[in-house]
Amino acid sequence: MNRFAIFGYDPGGMEYRNGAAVLILCSKMRVQGMHLKATQSVNETLDFYRDTLKIYPDNIEVLGVGSDTCLSWATIAGGSRPMDIYLRSRYGVNVQSPNSLQGAMLTQGMSMAIKVCEAYGNATFILNESHPKVGYYAEFNKPYNYNLGMWWDLIGLISKYNRNIINSDYIESIPNAFFDQNQFKIIYDNDHVWDALFAAFTVVNYRFNPTKQRINDLMIDTKTNSTYTDLVIPTDTKEYAHYYWI
Numbered sequence: 001m002n003r004f005a006i007f008g009y010d011p012g013g014m015e016y017r018n019g020a021a022v023l024i025l026c027s028k029m030r031v032q033g034m035h036l037k038a039t040q041s042v043n044e045t046l047d048f049y050r051d052t053l054k055i056y057p058d059n060i061e062v063l064g065v066g067s068d069t070c071l072s073w074a075t076i077a078g079g080s081r082p083m084d085i086y087l088r089s090r091y092g093v094n095v096q097s098p099n100s101l102q103g104a105m106l107t108q109g110m111s112m113a114i115k116v117c118e119a120y121g122n123a124t125f126i127l128n129e130s131h132p133k134v135g136y137y138a139e140f141n142k143p144y145n146y147n148l149g150m151w152w153d154l155i156g157l158i159s160k161y162n163r164n165i166i167n168s169d170y171i172e173s174i175p176n177a178f179f180d181q182n183q184f185k186i187i188y189d190n191d192h193v194w195d196a197l198f199a200a201f202t203v204v205n206y207r208f209n210p211t212k213q214r215i216n217d218l219m220i221d222t223k224t225n226s227t228y229t230d231l232v233i234p235t236d237t238k239e240y241a242h243y244y245w246i
Contacts, residue, residue: 002027005055007065007116008200009045010132010192011108018108019196020045022053025063029208030165031158036197038190042112046119057120064126064207064240065116066199069109071129071241072219072231082228083218083243087134093143095134114236126207127240129219130199138246146191154194158201164211206244218243 008021016038024033035053039045049055055062074081088095113127121127133144140153187193206215219242221228233241 003060005060005062006200006203007049007062008196009065009112010068010195010199012192014040016040017192018045019192020048021196021200023200023204028165030162031204036187036193038187038193042108042115046115062120064128064203066128066130066203067109067113068130068132068195068199069113071113071127071237072233074230075232076230081231086218091134091137093134093137117237117240121240125240126203126242127237128203129243130202132195132198135198135202148188150194154198161205161209164209202244216245218245
């Protein structure tokens with residue numbers, strides 16, 4: 001296959017509070033295009049991937065999905081996972097443990113993770129946990145405070161990745177964006193869509209960027225080089241689950 005796709009999803013409620021994003025990559029892993037949509041449910045998001053964009057395993061390989069959800073739970077007191085403790089100590093920001101979370105992030109986020117793995121999972125498929133608010137702080141060294149300028153921050157990050165892939169500052173590196181014109185205001189007024197695009201790009205940037213010195217998977221205990229023993233990962237997603245970080 002000459003083209004690949006990576007999905008991004010940010011769970012939310014009704015009234016278009018779910019964010020859906022798709023990055024289209026060429027065989028060299030350069031981002032060629034992006035599709036954005038605000039949706040109202042997991043089902044509507046899956047319909048966007050399959051029915052609207054016609055992305056099926058037999059015509060375009062889906063390399064993975066980034067989702068703003070908790071892909072694992074901890075069995076220790078308080079429920080804080082090793083990755084939560086690490087991010088809290090490294091960045092000094094509020095990283096909640098799964099015990100204190102509720103609503104769409106946990107239920108819709110995990111529902112999407114399971115459904116996408118069922119539809120697109122293969123031997124190399126990546127299901128990546130992504131938390132855009134902490135990720136934005138890590139990438140740009142400033143707090144997440146949603147505004148239109150954050151789109152330029154993110155597009156700039158994607159363009160920089162593209163330049164690294166093609167090793168040139170002179171070739172056009174900004175990917176084309178495709179979205180329903182009727183949703184223009186909904187998309188750019190909606191932090192969930194931005195979060196979905198960031199979640200999708202996290203998979204690309206941390207997994208395929210040639211300038212990254214190492215791939216840091218926060219689900220892996222570096223002492224044993226295996227998944228932390230205190231983590232529980234649902235069986236439906238266990239073989240695909242990661243938490244790539246800078």
